[in-house]
Amino acid sequence: MKGCAGEGFALRKAVRGCFSNDLGIHGIGDPFVLKTQDGSYYLYCTSAPDGFYCWRSEDLVHWTDRKMCYTRSSGSWGVDSFWAPEVVYFGGRYYMYYTARNAAGSLRIGLAISDRPDGPFLDKRNEPFFDFGYAAIDANVLIDEDGSKYLYYSRDCSENTGEDGIRRSEIYGIRLREDMLATDGDAVRLLTPEQAWELESGNPLWNEGPEMIKHGGRYYLTYSGNCFAGSAYSVGYAVAPEPLGPFVKAEENPVLTSQDRKDVSGTGHHSFTWSPDGTELWAAYHSHTFPDRPDGNRKVNIDRAGFTEKGRLYINGPLTAFQPMPSGAGTVNVTGKFSAETAGRDAGFLVDGCISVYGNDEGMEQEIPAAEGSVTVILTASEPVELNRIAVFPGQAGFGAISSLKIVLDNELSSKEYVICDEDTVPLILDFPAHSAKRIEVLFSLREGEMSIGLSEIMLIREEG
Numbered sequence: 001m002k003g004c005a006g007e008g009f010a011l012r013k014a015v016r017g018c019f020s021n022d023l024g025i026h027g028i029g030d031p032f033v034l035k036t037q038d039g040s041y042y043l044y045c046t047s048a049p050d051g052f053y054c055w056r057s058e059d060l061v062h063w064t065d066r067k068m069c070y071t072r073s074s075g076s077w078g079v080d081s082f083w084a085p086e087v088v089y090f091g092g093r094y095y096m097y098y099t100a101r102n103a104a105g106s107l108r109i110g111l112a113i114s115d116r117p118d119g120p121f122l123d124k125r126n127e128p129f130f131d132f133g134y135a136a137i138d139a140n141v142l143i144d145e146d147g148s149k150y151l152y153y154s155r156d157c158s159e160n161t162g163e164d165g166i167r168r169s170e171i172y173g174i175r176l177r178e179d180m181l182a183t184d185g186d187a188v189r190l191l192t193p194e195q196a197w198e199l200e201s202g203n204p205l206w207n208e209g210p211e212m213i214k215h216g217g218r219y220y221l222t223y224s225g226n227c228f229a230g231s232a233y234s235v236g237y238a239v240a241p242e243p244l245g246p247f248v249k250a251e252e253n254p255v256l257t258s259q260d261r262k263d264v265s266g267t268g269h270h271s272f273t274w275s276p277d278g279t280e281l282w283a284a285y286h287s288h289t290f291p292d293r294p295d296g297n298r299k300v301n302i303d304r305a306g307f308t309e310k311g312r313l314y315i316n317g318p319l320t321a322f323q324p325m326p327s328g329a330g331t332v333n334v335t336g337k338f339s340a341e342t343a344g345r346d347a348g349f350l351v352d353g354c355i356s357v358y359g360n361d362e363g364m365e366q367e368i369p370a371a372e373g374s375v376t377v378i379l380t381a382s383e384p385v386e387l388n389r390i391a392v393f394p395g396q397a398g399f400g401a402i403s404s405l406k407i408v409l410d411n412e413l414s415s416k417e418y419v420i421c422d423e424d425t426v427p428l429i430l431d432f433p434a435h436s437a438k439r440i441e442v443l444f445s446l447r448e449g450e451m452s453i454g455l456s457e458i459m460l461i462r463e464e465g
Contacts, residue, residue, distance in 0.1 A: 011407065011418045014389055014431040017331045017463050018322040019061045021264075021301040026289045028053075029228070030084040030138070030209065031300045033060070033273040033284045034117060037089070041273065042117045043284070043300065044069070044085040044096070052085045052098065054118055059276060059329030060284075060302055069119030070096060070112055077127050078110055079103050084209070084269070087117065088141045088180070095180055096121045097129065097139035097151070107135040107156050111181070130174075130183050135159040137169075138269075141176070142212040142219075142243060149176035150243045151183065152190070152212055152221065157204035167204035168193055171223055173244045188244050191223060197254050198225035200232040209269035212243075215307050221247050222255075222313070224268035231258055231294050233266040235285065237313050256285065256303075256315040264318045265291035266298070272305065277328025279336075280353075281305045283315045302326075306353045314364070316355040321425035324391055324461050334387055335460045338379040338440070342368055349456075350377060355393045356456040365395035365456040375444040375453055379460070384436035389461035391427040392442070395454025399424055401446055402453055407432065408441040417445070427459070434463070 025031075029046035036042065040058055047053040051071040055063040070085065072078050078100030085098040096112045108128035112121035130136075135156035142150045151174050157167040171191035175184045193205035209224040219240045226232040236253030240246055258264045270285035283305040286298035303317030327333035340347040349366055356365035368375050390407065404417045405428075413435060420428070440460070444453055 009413060009415050009432050011415045011430045011432055013424075014429040015322060016431075017325050017389065017461070018429055019325055020322050021287075021303070021318065021320050023061060023063060023300045023302070025055065025063055025300040027297055028300060029286050029296065029298045030269040031284045031286055032084075032086045032271040033282075034087045034089070035273050036117050039276060042087070044087055045286075045300070046083045046085075048082065049080060051082055052096075056118065060273070060282060060326045061329065063300075065118070067118060069114070070098070070121040072100070073123070075126070076123065077102055077108075081107060084138045086140055086271070088143065089117075090143065090180055094121070095141070097141060099137040099139070102128065106159065107137050109136050109139045109153060124181060132187060136172075138209050140210045140212055141180070142214070144214070144243060147178075148243070149178070149180055150174065150212070151176050152210040154206075154208040154210060155189075156208075157206060165203075169204065169206040169208045171207050171210045171221065175244070190221060190245050190247050191238055191249070193225060195225075195236065195249055195253055197232075197234065197236070197257070201227040201230060211271055213272050215313075216311055218311065219243055219247075220313055222270065224270070225254065226268075228266065228268065229295055231265040231288070231291075233268040234258070235268055235270055235283075235315065239311075250313070252312065255313060256283065256317055258287065258291075258318060261291075261318070263291060263320050264288075265294050267301070267318045270315075275326040275328050275333075277332065280327045280333060282326060283317070285317075287318060304353065304355070308352065308354060314354050316353075317357060319357065319426075321427070322429060323427060324389065324429065324459060330464055331389070332462045332464060333459065334385050334462050335458070337381045337385050338460060339381075340377060340379050340458065342375060342377045343371065347377060350458045351379070352457075354457065356395050356454075365454050367395070367452045367454050369452045370446050370450065373446050375446070377442045377444070377455070377458060379440040379442070379458065381438050384438050385460075385462075386434055386436045387460050387462045388434040389429065389431050389463060390440075390442070391429045391457075391459040391461065393427045393455070393457040393459070395456050397454050398426060399428065401450040402444050403447045404445045406443050408443065409435050409437040410439050411441075427457075
C-alpha cells in the first residue's frame with residue numbers, strides 16, 4: 001500500500017534497526033570508546049587483573065573480536081588495579097593512558113603506546129607517566145583545536161584527606177608536552193565534591209572519571225560523583241572558557257543518574273563518541289549488571305547525548321527499552337530536517353534531540369493541552385524526506401494519558417489507529433512502509449477525562465539498505 005493515496009498502512013512496533021542497553025559486555029568498568037580513522041570503534045574497559053581487553057564494532061552496538069590489548073610485563077611498575085584505560089590517536093600511533101597500583105600500594109597513571117588500536121600496547125617507560133606524590137587515577141586527554149594538549153585526572157581519595165577529616169577524590173588538569181610523553185607545568189585543581197547530589201556516599205566523597213568535550217568554544221568537563229559501587233553513582237558537568245578553568249558546575253546536575261529506578265543502577269564513568277555518520281553524539285557508560293545488587297560487576301551502555309541551543313549538555317539516558325540504532329548504523333536519523341508545531345504554536349522541543357528521562361530534565365518536555373480529546377503534532381520539511389520509522393518519547397508521566405495514535409503523511413496516506421497497551425515502553429517505535437513526506441501529522445487520542453499529554457521528542461528514522 002506504499003504511496004497509495006487515501007489508503008491506510010500498517011504500523012508495527014519495531015525491533016529491527018533497534019537495540020536495548022544490554023550490549024552483552026559484563027564484568028567491566030569505565031568504558032572508553034575510540035572512533036578510529038576508518039570509522040570503526042574500539043572499546044577499552046577495566047576488564048582484567050593484569051591489563052585490559054578491547055572490543056571492536058562497526059555500529060557502536062554489536063561488539064566482537066575481544067582480545068587482550070595490554071598485558072603487564074614481568075617486572076612492570078604496575079602491580080595490579082588496572083583501571084580506566086583511554087586511548088588517543090596522535091601522529092599515527094595510539095597512546096593509552098591507564099591507572100595501576102605500584103609496588104608500594106599507591107595508584108598512579110601509566111602510558112603505553114601501540115601502532116594499532118587493538119594493540120599490543122607497550123609501556124613507554126617502566127615507571128608512571130607522572131608522580132606528584134599522591135594517588136592519581138582516571139586519565140583523560142584533550143587535543144585542542146590549536147594543537148595544545150591537556151591531561152585531566154582524579155586525585156584519588158585514598159591519599160587525599162582534608163583538614164575536616166573527609167577523604168576526597170578531586171579533578172585536576174595539567175598541560176601536556178607537545179609529544180604527549182610528559183606533563184608540562186603544574187597541575188591545577190579544577191573540581192571538588194560540593195553539590196548536594198555528590199555527597200550521598202558520605203566519607204569518602206568522589207569527583208572522578210573526568211571526560212573533556214568542547215562545544216561552542218567552551219570546555220565541558222564531565223565527571224562522575226559518589227561511590228562506583230552504589231546506586232547513586234551519576235554523571236555531572238562543569239563549564240569553563242579555558243581548558244584549565246575556572247569551571248562552574250551546572251545547576252541541573254546530575255545529567256545521567258538512575259535515581260530511584262529499579263531497572264538500572266550506578267550510571268557513570270562515561271566517554272563520548274560520534275555515530276557512524278558523524279551526526280549524533282553518544283555517551284558510553286557503565287551501570288551495575290545486577291541493579292538490585294550493586295557492586296563492581298558492571299556492563300556497557302550507550303545513549304544519545306548533545307547540547308541545547310543555550311549550551312546545556314544532556315545525556316538521553318539511562319534508557320533500558322528498545323531505541324533506534326545510532327545514525328549511520330543501518331538507519332539514518334532525519335529528525336533534524338523537520339520543524340514541529342502543535343495547536344498552531346512552535347513545538348521545536350519535539351525535534352531538538354533532548355529527551356526527558358528523569359526529574360531534573362526541566363524544559364525537555366512540555367504538557368500539550370488537548371482539543372476535543374486529541375492532540376495533533378505537525379512535522380514539516382522544506383522538501384520530501386524518506387522515512388519509515390517514528391519513535392515517540394512521552395514526558396516523565398509516560399503514555400498514561402494517551403489511548404491511541406495514528407500517522408498521516410502528506411494529507412494522503414493514513415495509518416490505522418495504534419492502541420497504546422500497558423506493556424508499551426518508552427519510546428514507542430513504529431514502522432511503516434517507506435515514504436517520502438514533507439508533512440507528517442501525528443494524531444494522539446487521549447483517555448477519557450485527560451485534558452493534556454506530556455511529550456518529549458518525536459524521532460524520525462529512515463532505514464538503509
